[in-house]
Amino acid sequence: MSNMLDTDRATALDAARVAFRAELLDAGLLIGSTVPGIYGRSGAFEAIISGLDAVLGEMARPLAATVLRFPPVYPRVDFERTDYIASFPDLTGIVSSFDRGDREHRELLSARATGEAWDGWLDPTDVVLTNAICHPLYATLEGRLPVGGSVFDLSGYGFRREPSSDPMRLQSFRMREFVFVGAPDDAQEYRDSWLDIAIETLASLGLPVSAVPANDPFFGRAGKMLISNQLRENLKVEITVPLYGDLHEGTAIASANCQRDHLTAPFDIRTSEGALAHGACVAFGMERTALALLRTHGMDVAGWPGEVRALLGL
Amino acid sequence: MSNMLDTDRATALDAARVAFRAELLDAGLLIGSTVPGIYGRSGAFEAIISGLDAVLGEMARPLAATVLRFPPVYPRVDFERTDYIASFPDLTGIVSSFDRGDREHRELLSARATGEAWDGWLDPTDVVLTNAICHPLYATLEGRLPVGGSVFDLSGYGFRREPSSDPMRLQSFRMREFVFVGAPDDAQEYRDSWLDIAIETLASLGLPVSAVPANDPFFGRAGKMLISNQLRENLKVEITVPLYGDLHEGTAIASANCQRDHLTAPFDIRTSEGALAHGACVAFGMERTALALLRTHGMDVAGWPGEVRALLGL
Numbered sequence: 001m002s003n004m005l006d007t008d009r010a011t012a013l014d015a016a017r018v019a020f021r022a023e024l025l026d027a028g029l030l031i032g033s034t035v036p037g038i039y040g041r042s043g044a045f046e047a048i049i050s051g052l053d054a055v056l057g058e059m060a061r062p063l064a065a066t067v068l069r070f071p072p073v074y075p076r077v078d079f080e081r082t083d084y085i086a087s088f089p090d091l092t093g094i095v096s097s098f099d100r101g102d103r104e105h106r107e108l109l110s111a112r113a114t115g116e117a118w119d120g121w122l123d124p125t126d127v128v129l130t131n132a133i134c135h136p137l138y139a140t141l142e143g144r145l146p147v148g149g150s151v152f153d154l155s156g157y158g159f160r161r162e163p164s165s166d167p168m169r170l171q172s173f174r175m176r177e178f179v180f181v182g183a184p185d186d187a188q189e190y191r192d193s194w195l196d197i198a199i200e201t202l203a204s205l206g207l208p209v210s211a212v213p214a215n216d217p218f219f220g221r222a223g224k225m226l227i228s229n230q231l232r233e234n235l236k237v238e239i240t241v242p243l244y245g246d247l248h249e250g251t252a253i254a255s256a257n258c259q260r261d262h263l264t265a266p267f268d269i270r271t272s273e274g275a276l277a278h279g280a281c282v283a284f285g286m287e288r289t290a291l292a293l294l295r296t297h298g299m300d301v302a303g304w305p306g307e308v309r310a311l312l313g314l
Numbered sequence: 315m316s317n318m319l320d321t322d323r324a325t326a327l328d329a330a331r332v333a334f335r336a337e338l339l340d341a342g343l344l345i346g347s348t349v350p351g352i353y354g355r356s357g358a359f360e361a362i363i364s365g366l367d368a369v370l371g372e373m374a375r376p377l378a379a380t381v382l383r384f385p386p387v388y389p390r391v392d393f394e395r396t397d398y399i400a401s402f403p404d405l406t407g408i409v410s411s412f413d414r415g416d417r418e419h420r421e422l423l424s425a426r427a428t429g430e431a432w433d434g435w436l437d438p439t440d441v442v443l444t445n446a447i448c449h450p451l452y453a454t455l456e457g458r459l460p461v462g463g464s465v466f467d468l469s470g471y472g473f474r475r476e477p478s479s480d481p482m483r484l485q486s487f488r489m490r491e492f493v494f495v496g497a498p499d500d501a502q503e504y505r506d507s508w509l510d511i512a513i514e515t516l517a518s519l520g521l522p523v524s525a526v527p528a529n530d531p532f533f534g535r536a537g538k539m540l541i542s543n544q545l546r547e548n549l550k551v552e553i554t555v556p557l558y559g560d561l562h563e564g565t566a567i568a569s570a571n572c573q574r575d576h577l578t579a580p581f582d583i584r585t586s587e588g589a590l591a592h593g594a595c596v597a598f599g600m601e602r603t604a605l606a607l608l609r610t611h612g613m614d615v616a617g618w619p620g621e622v623r624a625l626l627g628l
Contacts, residue, residue, distance in 0.1 A: 031382065031454055035389040035440050040454060043381030043467075067357030068345065071486035072386040072471050073407075073443070075349040085426065089412035089419055093387075094436055095443065096410055097475040098403035102534040105403055112399065117438075122408055124433045125475060126349050127485065129387070129409065140345055140354060153357075157386050157471065161411040161439060171441065172385035220416040 009247060014165070016244040020295060021167040027299045036163040037171035041287075044301060048290040049174070051312030052205075053155070056176050056284055059201045065153035065178055070136040072157035072172075073127040078139040081266040084131055087218050087226060091160040093129030096122040129159035133175050134281055138263040141181060147272040149182015162217075167291060168243070168251045174286040179279060181264065183271050187278035188258060194282040195237055195256035202254065206308045207241050207292055214238040214255055235260070241292040253288040257281050323561060328479070330558040334609060335481040341613045350477040351485035355601075358615060362604040363488070365626030366519075367469070370490050370598055373515045379467035379492055384450040386471035386486075387441040392453040395580040398445055401532050401540060405474040407443030410436040443473035447489050448595055452577040455495060461586040463496015465504075476531075481605060482557070482565045488600040493593060495578065497585050501592035502572060508596040509551055509570035516568060520622045521555050521606055528552040528569055549574070555606040567602040571595050 004012065024030040031040030041049075073095060079085075085092055098105065098121060108121040130136060133156040141150070154177040162169055180190040195211065202209045214236035218226040230236060236257045240250030259279040263269075269277045297304040301314050318326065338344040345354030355363075387409060393399075399406055412419065412435060422435040444450060447470040455464070468491040476483055494504040509525065516523045528550035532540040544550060550571045554564030573593035577583075583591045611618040615628050 033389050033450070033453065034391050038385060038387065038389060038441060040450060041383045046381060046383050067360060069355045069360050071352060071484075073352065073473065073486050075347050075352060077348050085412075085432070086423055089422065092411050092436075093409045093439070093441075094411070094433065095407045095473075095475075096438075097406050097408070098399075105534055108403065109400055118399070119408065119438045122406075124410075124431075125407070127352060127407075136347070136354060139347065159387065159409075161409075170385075172387050220419055 013244055013247040016247055017166040017168075020243070021165060023299060024167055024291070024294070029294065029299070030167065035171070036165055037169055039167075039170065045290060047314060048293060048301065048312065049286050051314050052284075052286060052289055052293075053176065054313060055201065055205070055311055057153075059197060060153060060178050063151050063153070063178060065151040067153045068137060068140075070130060070133060070154070070156050072130050072159065074130050074136040075139070076124075076126045076128050078136065079128045081139070082135060082263065083266075084135075087223065088131070088160075088216075089219050091131060091162060091217075093131075093159045093161055095125045095127050095129065097125050099123050099125075130156065131158055131160060132283075133158055133177055134179050134279070134283075135263070137179060138181075138267045138269065138279070141264075141269045142267045144270050144272060144274070145182055145277055149180060149186055149271065149277065152179045152181075153177075154179060168288050170287055173288070175283055176286060177281050177283040179281040181269060181277050181279045183275070184260070184278040187260075187280040191256050191258045191280040191282070194280075195239075198254055198256060198282050198284070199239055202239060202241075202289070205293060205311060206305055207253070207289075207296055209239050209241055209253075210250060211237050212240055212250070214252070214257075234258075241296065243292065243295045251288065251292070252285070253292050254282070254284045257283065327558055327561040330561055331480040331482075334557070335479060337613060338481055338605070338608070343608065343613070344481065349485070350479055351483055353481075353484065359604060361628060362607060362615065362626065363600050365628050366598075366600060366603055366607075367490060368627060369515065369519070369625055371467075373511060374467060374492050377465045377467070377492060379465040381467045382451060382454075384444060384447060384468070384470050386444050386473065388444050388450040389453070390438075390440045390442050392450065393442045395453070396449060396577065397580075398449075401537065402445070402474075402530075403533050405445060405476060405531075407445075407473045407475055409439045409441050409443065411439050413437050413439075444470065445472055445474060446597075447472055447491055448493050448593070448597075449577070451493060452495075452581045452583065452593070455578075455583045456581045458584050458586055458588070459496055459591055463494060463500055463585065463591065466493045466495075467491075468493060482602050484601055487602070489597050490600060491595050491597040493595040495583060495591050495593045497589070498574070498592040501574075501594040505570050505572045505594040505596070508594075509553075512568055512570060512596050512598070513553055516553060516555075516603070519607060519625060520619055521567070521603075521610055523553050523555055523567075524564060525551050526554055526564070528566070528571075548572075555610065557606065557609045565602065565606070566599070567606050568596070568598045571597065 238252035552566035
């Protein structure tokens with residue numbers, strides 16, 4: 001297919017994604033909704049997620065990481081200290097609610113009854129949807145870190161507003177993330193060594209993974225510069241799996257990321273010696289990895305290779 | 315303390331809640347944020363949640379329920395089909411995002427740089443925060459149910475906008491819920507029998523539980539009528555635990571609920587014979603139950619009664 005025209009290729013890729021989505025819905029693994037990228041999941045799907053969670057916990061055991069869990073929303077003041085709204089405004093989710101009186105509520109309901117928009121009666125709250133599960137962490141680390149830095153085991157829901165018919169692109173999804181915060185050299189070394197371990201772990205599940213430089217979807221014209229910076233400095237490496245033959249080079253299921261002082265500077269997080277700390281992480285998309293396993297090994301888990309099922313406890 | 319004045323009593327109760335919250339933060343079980351009711355949780359806290367999840371799964375085994383999991387946001391069109399915005403506007407969370415161009419983004423960033431509000435550049439999206447984890451389920455059941463109805467095992471995050479210094483009142487929290495949808499008589503019977511089983515299960519964890527008629531915080535003047543309906547018809551029973559001696563009669567950690575046709579009518583869900591189905595559920599607040607266990611047995615899990623630790627696998 002490598003001599004297909006670009007437009008034919010894009011059409012064929014779209015069709016392959018829609019077909020994969022239909023297979024997942026037909027098998028009852030995902031439960032569709034009226035909004036692209038918002039799905040229910042079956043018990044069989046969740047069993048894969050649980051198995052994967054256990055495999056990742058085992059992988060990370062030598063880290064002796066501090067376990068922390070954050071909810072799917074976090075304080076807007078912390079969000080404001082990052083530059084997320086500058087880089088990814090279109091992926092952001094801000095929460096509004098009703099904070100007025102009885103009279104305004106009657107007005108809202110009247111508008112609603114006649115089919116008018118009633119959002120005008122809502123006001124922004126002080127919480128936003130969590131975009132990356134490490135963001136709430138950084139707000140808790142303001143000040144000095146212990147000698148040698150700190151390692152955290154995070155897991156939770158992220159939100160990104162990117163409706164798509166590609167079942168790999170969810171708006172609400174879970175990530176498991178192992179984050180180091182400490183001296184800059186240690187952060188770089190952590191990123192590099194855990195990239196290798198992550199690749200090994202995912203390969204052990206029979207996934208044909210590759211490591212490729214990431215280019216995040218920074219917004220707009222100014223964003224183009226940020227993309228080229230990210231690539232030039234090799235800050236983020238994605239671990240991808242090909243899902244659609246040679247129609248597409250592969251979809252990211254995990255990444256290893258040098259965040260440098262991107263989140264430590266806004267929250268003034270310092271090493272034990274007082275220097276500005278750096279952050280680094282290895283992060284796994286839980287639904288994406290489960291979907292990659294289903295695409296690679298088939299819709300029927302009972303037919304997966306025995307060693308993969310054994311590792312996942314399935 | 316029963317002869318305290320009402321205002322003294324309210325002050326003492328507030329102080330007791332704040333003290334409980336401080337104990338949880340000091341023990342590192344909850345991690346505070348700048349927003350009341352938004353917390354991180356430690357590994358020790360999450361171990362209690364996992365244990366509780368296993369206990370509830372064991373309890374519900376005879377149901378052979380269909381496992382479904384929904385994300386913390388769901389389609390706004392489904393939300394619109396319920397009357398949640400009429401009954402609980404103040405608890406609602408609507409998601410907005412940026413859906414405009416480069417020029418508007420520059421305007422947003424300029425406003426932000428000068429400290430102005432930038433919400434005006436956002437637009438409501440087609441997703442809302444999930445208020446009750448059974449709401450996304452009902453949208454998937456439109457049509458006829460199988461003979462005998464259906465039973466579902468749900469678990470996930472709910473959102474309710476009710477900032478509070480009471481650590482039992484979270485804005486973002488997890489629930490485990492077992493839902494029956496089927497013939498009205500079967501729904502009533504399901505509610506009654508699973509109320510008893512839920513009480514037994516929670517009592518087996520050493521919690522001094524009581525069953526009390528619920529009065530949900532329906533909004534405004536019109537809401538007062540809904541509260542008295544709910545009480546008169548005994549539609550919802552809460553399972554409460556006293557946490558602050560005789561300062562407060564007890565906080566709900568679970569409930570058993572006859573939803574009648576409240577959610578089946580909007581989604582036109584029918585029995586196998588074509589009659590309008592009824593819904594019923596037994597629902598457990600995961601964080602609330604974990605907090606009630608900590609309050610009852612102490613902050614140090616190692617010191618909890620052996621049989622409770624054994625049940626929870628702690």
